[in-house]
Amino acid sequence: MDELDSAIVRHLQRDARQTNRDLARTLGIAPSTCLERIRALRARGVITGYHAAVDPAALNRHVQALIHFQIRPLSRAVIEAFKTYAAGLPEVSTVYVVTGGDDMIVHVSAPSVDHLHGFLMDKFTARREVVGFRTSVIYQHTDKQVLEPLTP
Amino acid sequence: MDELDSAIVRHLQRDARQTNRDLARTLGIAPSTCLERIRALRARGVITGYHAAVDPAALNRHVQALIHFQIRPLSRAVIEAFKTYAAGLPEVSTVYVVTGGDDMIVHVSAPSVDHLHGFLMDKFTARREVVGFRTSVIYQHTDKQVLEPLTP
DNA sequence: GCCATCAACCGAACGGTATTCGGCACGGGC
DNA sequence: GCCCGTGCCGAATACCGTTCGGTTGATGGC
DSSP: OOHHHHHHHHHHHHOTTSOHHHHHHHHTSOHHHHHHHHHHHHHTTSEEEEEEEEOGGGGTOOEEEEEEEEESSOOHHHHHHHHHHHHHSTTEEEEEEEOSSOSEEEEEEESSHHHHHHHHHHHTTTOTTEEEEEEEEEEEEEEOOOOOOOOO | OOHHHHHHHHHHHHOTTSOHHHHHHHHTSOHHHHHHHHHHHHHTTSEEEEEEEEOGGGGTOOEEEEEEEEESSOOHHHHHHHHHHHHHSTTEEEEEEEOSSOSEEEEEEESSHHHHHHHHHHHTTTOTTEEEEEEEEEEEEEEOOOOOOOOO
C-alpha cells in the first residue's frame, strides 16, 4: 500500500470506468504495471468491487430517512433476525448495528412521505422486538466518494 | 425507464466493469443497443457515475461511527457552515442534514476508538454551534449494493 | 385498409484496448 | 561477486468500444 497504490485507489474511486491505459498514463506507469497493481489490490481485498451510482429519485425514491430502533431483548439472535428482516425490505438500503441510545439505525428511501409512513407502520410497528423507533427525514446529504487512507 | 433499463441499472450497480458485450449478451440485445441505452441513462442522470468500492480497514479505518449533532442556532447559514466544515474533515465520509431529535448525523471512520475520541474532542467540542452530540459506534453494517426501482 | 413517419434495434467494420508473456533492471542475502 | 526474487516495461494478440447505415415494428392520418 504505497503511494502508487493509493493513487490508483483514489482514481478508481472517482471513476471506475476509465481505461487502464488512461489511468496508467495519468500515473506515469506502463499499462501492464497498472493492471498488475489493480489485480493485487483486488486480490488483497482493498478494492472490493465496482458499482454504478444511481440517482435515487430516478428509482422513484424521493424521500430518504434514517430510522433509529430500540430492540428488546438485546440478544444476538434477535439482533441478527431483525437485521436480516430489515435488510430484505426493498425500501432499506443499509442497516447499521450500533451502540449508544439506539440499537439499530436503518437507512431507507421511499417514493413519498406517505409511502414512508405506511411502510414504517406496516413493517415495523407490529414486530415484538421493536420497542420503539424514531424517524429522521434526510433533507440534504453530502457524500464523499473518495476515501483517502488515514495516517495515524 | 422500462424493464430493459432497470436490468441494465441492476447489472451495472452490481458490477460496473463488466464489458458492454457481456452485459448485452446477458440481456439478449446487441452491444450497440446496450451502449445506446447506457448513454441515455447517463444523459438522463439516472446513472451518475462509476466508483470502486474500497474496504475501509485497508485504508486504516477500523472503527466507524454515526455522530448525532444538535446545532444551535438552527439557521440556514449555521447549518450550511457546519455541513461544509464536517464534510471537509478526512474522517468524515457522509453528512446528513436531518429532522427529528438531531439536526445533523455524520458518518465517520477512524483508525481506532482512541483516534475517534480524540477526533471528536479536537474537532467538535470547541465549536460554538454544537450544543451536544452522541456517538453510535457501528458494530456491523449490511449494505445493499443494488437498489431496485420502487413501484408505488 | 394503406401508407408515411419515427423511434428503436441490429450487425458489420475500424480503431483502440485489455491482457499476456518474455525480458530487463534493481536490491538483498550469502 | 553472484544468485535470486521482485517489480516494471514493451510488444503482440485477441478482444472490445463505438460508429453508422440499414431494417424492423409500431403509430397515426386519411
